[in-house]
Amino acid sequence: MTSTGNTLQVDAQGRLKHFLTIAGLERDLLVNILDTAESFAGVGERAVKKVPLLRGKTIVNLFFEPSTRTRTTFELAAKRLSADVLNINASTSSTTKGESLLDTLRTLEAMHCDMFVVRHGQSGAAHFIASHAAPHISVINGGDGSHAHPTQAMLDMFAIRRHKGDFASLKVSIVGDVAHSRVARSQIHALVTLGAAEVRVVAPRTLVPPGLEKMGVRVYDNLRQGLADADVVILLRLQNERMQGALLPSAHEYFQYYGVTEERLAAAHPDAIVMHPGPLNRGVEIDSDVADGSRSVILRQVSYGIAIRMAVMSMAIGSHAAAEREEN
C-alpha cells in the first residue's frame, strides 16, 4: 500500500513534521505520541497549568468549519505549552469574500506563524496546505472532509490504552456512519497499526464505503453480532443531514437497529468501555443510560484530547527546531 503523504509528514529521521493522517505512520511513532501525551496528562491538574516548551511560538487555529470542542482543546493545549494562539474562523471571514485557500495561507505565513491547525470541509485540505506551506511551518490536521482526524483518533487510542491496556488482546467495534466519518478512518488506521486483535465496523450497508475491508476491518450489518464480546465500543455521531436523501429512513429507525442501549451492550464483554467523539445525539446513536453509565469514558476523552494535542504540537514544532539545529 502506498502511504498517503507519508514523506510529507515524517522527515528523514522519522520525526513528525506535520500531523495529517495516521495512514502510513509507524507503530513506534504512534506509541511515542501516546507516551509523550502521558507526560503532559498531569499538567492540567497542577496549580500552574503551563509548561514553557513552545514559548515564543505562534500557533494559528485555522478553522474553515465550525467546531467547539476540537478548537478549544487545541487552544488550551497550545496555551498550556506557553504558545501564542490565534483563532481564525475562516468560514466567516476571508474565504467567504472569495479569497483562495492558497492566498489565505500566504497571508498568514506573512505574519510569521509557526504552526497551523487546520479544519476544512474538503478531504485532503490539510495535505494541500502542508504541501504548499513555507518549510518552517508545521500543519496539524484538525479534521479534513471525510478523510482524517488524527488527533481525535490518537486521543481515543490514549483512552483505550489507559482503560484497557495492551491493544493486542482487544476487540474494538466502531458503530455508525463510517462512510462520512474522518474519525472512523483515523481510528481504523491507528487500531490496525497498534495491533488491535480485531477491528469491526457495524453499520447499515448504506453507510459502509466500498473496499473498507482493505483497511483491515470486518464489517457487520447486525449490531448484536458486531458487539459480541467487544472490549471497546466506539460510537460515531450520526449527522442529521444523513436522514435526507437515500441513506437512512429516519433517526428513529436508526436507533431501533443501531442505537446502543444498556440492553444491547450486554452482548459486549462485561468490562467493555464505551467511547464517542462527541457531540452526542442522545436517542439516535446512543441511549442516555449508556452515555452517562459506568462504562462510558466519553468525558475523559475530552481531557485526554488536550494531552494528545500538546504532545503532537510539541513533537511537530520540536522536529522543525531539531532540523534547523542540524542545518546550522
Place this chain on the structure above:
Amino acid sequence: MRMRISSAHVVDPANDVNQVTDLFIADGRIVGLGKAPDGFEPERNLDASGLVLMPGIVDLRARLREPGAEHKGTIASETLAAVRGGITTLCCPPDTDPVVDTPAVAELIHQRAATSRLARVDVLGALTRNLDGQNLAEMGALREAGCLGVSNALQPVSDTEVMRRAMEYAATFGLTVFVHAEDPWLAKGRVVHDGAVGTRLGLGGIPEIAETIAVARELLLVEQTGTRVHFCHLSTGPAVDMVRDAQSHGLPVSADVAVHQLFLTEQDVDAFNSYCHVRPPVRSLDDRARLRAGVRAGVLGSICSDHQPHELDAKLNPFADTAPGISAVDSLLALVIGLVADNELTLAQAVKALTCGPAAALGIDRGTLSLGSPADICLFDPDEQWVLDDTSMLSRGHNTPFKGHTLKGRARCTLVDGRVVFEASPLRAAVG
C-alpha cells in the same frame, strides 16, 4: 510543393502498409507510395531513414478553450502544441463559452483555426440548447456549419425521453451522437473511483455502474432509434464488454479511450494528486488492463488526448475543489508509442487508434495515406528520448501528472495538406 520522403518506415493501417518505403506528395495530396508517379520531379527530397511515417494524428477530443476560457488556452496556442505532437486534426466538444449551439460559434472556431494555419480543427455541435439536457439544439443548422457530430459534452441528458428524441433528430441529419456515459445521480458530487483508495482518502466515489448504467440506456436507445452513437472516454472494463457485444450484434456504435486511462489508476490519486483528477475518474488496475485489451481488439477504436489545459491555479486546491482534466496534446504520441515499447500494442494497432480509427468515428476521409488523400502526415523518431516539462510543453496548460517523465518517441515533422507545419530540425536531404 512536390516532396519525396525517402526510406521511412511507413505505417498506414487503413491500407495495411507497414514497411520501409518512399512517399510522394504533390499539390497537398499523396500521389505515390513506393513508386513515384510518372514524371515526378520533387522540389524537396527528405531522408527519413530511422523515422516512422504515419498519417497525421486525428485527435477525437481536445478542448482548445476558445472561445470563453482563453486564459487556459487558445486555438493558436493549442494547435501549435498539437502539430508539435504530430496531431493534424483536432475535434473540439461543444462546451465552449458560448456553447457551440449556433452556427456562429462553429464558424468562429473554424475561422480562428484557419487563421492559425496549423492543425485542422473540427467541431461537434451541441445536442441540446446550451447543453441544458432539455431542448434540442438546431442540429440541422449545426451540420450545415460543418459540425461533424453532436454531443452534450460532460452535461447529462437525464431525461430519457429527451435523449430518445435527440437521437432520432440527430439521425435525421445523419449526425453521430457523441456520448459521455455517466449516470448523473450516481456521479453527483463525487470525484474519484468508488474503491478502496477513495474510501481511504474520504473522497466520494463514482461507481463503475455510473458508466455501465448509462451505456446500457444509450445502447437500448440505439437499438430503438438506429442512431449512430460514439461513447467518449470509457473508463471501465464492463463498459468495454457491453460495447463489444453491441458491435458484434451489428449496432452502429464506436468508442474511445482517453490516453491517460491507459496509464493511470486509482493508486495514482493516493496522495491527493490533483493532476490525476479527471472525469470519468481513473479506475482499477483491472479496468486499465481491460481498456488496453479493448484497444487491441479494436472495440475502443480511438485513443484520444482528451486534452484539457488549465491555468496553474485550477489545480491548486484541495482535490475535490480542483478542475478535472489533463493537458495532453504534447504527450499523446509518446505515451501511445510507450505502449508499443511495452508490448501492449503493436505499432499498427497504435497508429490505427490514432488515425483511421478516430477518422471513422468522425466520418471523415482522413487518417490514411491512400492515394489522392490530403497529405496530413506525422514523421516521428521512435527512439528520441525527451522530458515532458515546462520547457518542452507548448500547450498553455501544463497540468499533467506525467510532468518530469522521460518519454520515448517524438514527432520530427508534421505536414497538413502537404505543407510543413512543424519541423524539429531540418531533415536531411536525401541523395539521389
